[in-house]
Amino acid sequence: SRSPSSESSSGSSSSASSSSDSSSSSDSSSSSADSLKLLEKLHAKREAMTRERRLQKEAMKANETPEEKRIRRLLKKEAKERRRKQRMGWDKDYLHYTNSDNPFGDANLLATFVWSKKLSKEGLTGMNREDLEARNRRKQEENKLELEKVKKRRMERELERQEREDSMLRLQRDKEAEQFEVWARQEDQFHLEQARLRSRIRIADGRAKPIDLLAKYINSEEEVDAVEMHEPYTYLNGLSIKDLEDLIEDIKVYIKLEHGKNLDYWNDITVIVEDELYKLRKLEKKSDYEIAVGRREGIHQSVAKDVATVFKGKTASQLAALQKQIEKKISDKGEGIDIGYWESLLSQLKAHMARARLRDRHQEVLRRKLEVLKAEQRAAESGEIHLTSEEPSLHSAMTSGTTSDPSARFKNEPSQNPGGSEIKHEASSSEEEEDGNYSPRYLGPNELEPGTIVVTEEDDAQRLIFTRLRVQNADVPQVSKLITEFDSIFKMLELLLSRESTNAVEQALQREARKGMSGDEAIFSVESALDPQIYLWSDKYRPRKPRYFNRVHTGFEWNKYNQTHYDMDNPPPKIVQGYKFNIFYPDLIDKNTTPEYFLTVCSDNHDFAILRFHAGPPYEDIAFKIVSREWEYSYKRGFRCQFHNNIFQLWFHFKRYRYRR
DSSP: OOOHHHHHHHHHHHHHHHHHHHHHHHHHHHHHHHHHHHHHHHHHHHHHHHHHHHHHHHHHHHHOOHHHHHHHHHHHHHHHHHHHHHHHTOOHHHHTOOSSSOTTOOTTSSSOOOOHHHHHHHTOTTOOHHHHHHHHHHHHHHHHHHHHHHHHHHHHHHHHHHHHHHHHHHHHHHHHHHHHHHHHHHHHHHHHHHHHHHHHHHHHHTOOOHHHHHHHHHHHTTOSSOOOOSOGGGGGTTOOHHHHHHHHHHHHHHHHHHTTTTHHHHHHHHHHHHHHHHHHHHHHOOSHHHHHHSOOOOSOHHHHHHHHHHHHTOOHHHHHHHHHHHHHHHHHTOTTOOHHHHHHHHHHHHHHHHHHHHHHHHHHHHHHHHHHHHHHHHHHHHHHHHHHHHHHHHHHHHHHSOOSOHHHHHHHGGGGSTTHHHHHHHHHHHHHHHHHTTOOOOOOGGGSOTTOOOOOHHHHHHHHHHHHHHHTTOOHHHHHHHHHHHHHHHHHHHHHHHHHOOOHHHHHHHHHHHTTOOTTEEEOOOBOOOOOOOOTTTTTSOOBOOEEOOEEEEEOOOOHHHHHHOOSSSOOOOEEEEEEEEEEOTTOSOTTSOOEEEEEEOSSOTTEEEEEEEOBTTBOOEEEEEEOOOEEOOGGGTOEEEEETTEEEEEEEEOOOOOOO
């Protein structure tokens, strides 16, 4: 049973909840009633404002004059016409034009134009004004649609034209890129040929560099007659650190120019050169401290020779298998393994593998050339056997025939006596002597190899005398005199060789220098003597004079003075108007340094000047005597000073004389 207090509390709570529900429902009903009342008030206010505007409008219409009514209707019509034109797509500049305000002075601008003659021609004179306006509106709509179509077609044509231009531009870029690649290949090939030509010249002059011998070896593999008896790495013996560093840079140049043609060969040579360079640098260390802080060898000196002996007799395949074993041992990292020893062993093994690959390649090349020579020898022997088999039939045919030549009868007679074979041998020997005189075959100038130096018998005899005197330790004054004479003769031979050389490089340089040569230009080759100079690089490179192809431009100007005193039948004397110097430096050591020129006015005659050219090793300075006048440095006037394709070009014209009274 519940107590009275609990019943009273529950009753009070239920009465409170019912009172709260009734209050919330009453609040919602009151808010909805208020919103309805507000909407009714707004609607009533809006209707009242509408009625008020209507009344004001009716009052205004009732009180307005006919003129005001006409103006009001015109404004309404103009606004309607403006909206219609805006829908038709008229420009904003013309929308505000009215009958009273327009730059054309037309009082009927907004009125519909009626072309009476055209309507009468088309048989539409009976149409009322509304039909004509509707017809004009339809035409305007059609014109608007046609204009939109025209704009669309124009946009399409512009897009097509842009696409065509883009495609042509892409094709042009592709064509230029392809042409540039061709030019780059041709340039690399030209530089490679120039490097090979420089190598041949240095070898012929007896000042060959290691890269020249290595390049000659790899190029001789393709020639059957050229046989190199020694491995290429033998050329590295006795080189200094500077020579090895230069050799590495030269090898990089050959790798770049050959585009990976002999990449394996050059990589093996590079490995060997780096190994030799490391050994020399290690021997160059002076103090014990440098040895202590240097890279740890891992191999004691007492066992270094034994290790080299182990590597020395192995082939490339055996060394490759040994390399795999060493790499596996290093990667395993077992206990008690001296990693430094095995890594040092691996670095030495790479150099031995490179030597083994070059040695195997050398043996393979020799074997291939030997097979070719044997095949040629067998072919020659078979040809001799064939000829000897045909001799009896030919001899019988000669003896059976009759001839009026007594020598022929004399040759046929010994076949009947027992000593005929000896006489026949002597006759054949005499024929060979008369035909060839045991002399070598004559070679023309075009058959000589590029860079071949031609020496006459007199020069060779003088060279022999000089060599004998030097061996016999003759008197010093006489030897020095012979040395001076020999040097002058040798320089003269070089000059003759430079002028008469017809190899491909010289012809290409001459063609390049002769480009654009006109009839007013003549060859200019008058050199000016310079004081004897001693070059610091003369002990390493033999100084030589550069070759050149110079032109002098002569002519006359029809100025006021010449027009007064001369005519076309009696022209004025020609004067020097400019020079074009083309100096060839194909063997320049430092290609990055541009040759220079120096102009010095002659002290004895100020009308002339000495123009001296300086390039660097192995070329001497060369000078020319020219007219001393002020130069025209404008490129529009033909001035050119550039070093391109191993040709230093200096072209200039003199400033013109201005005749003044």
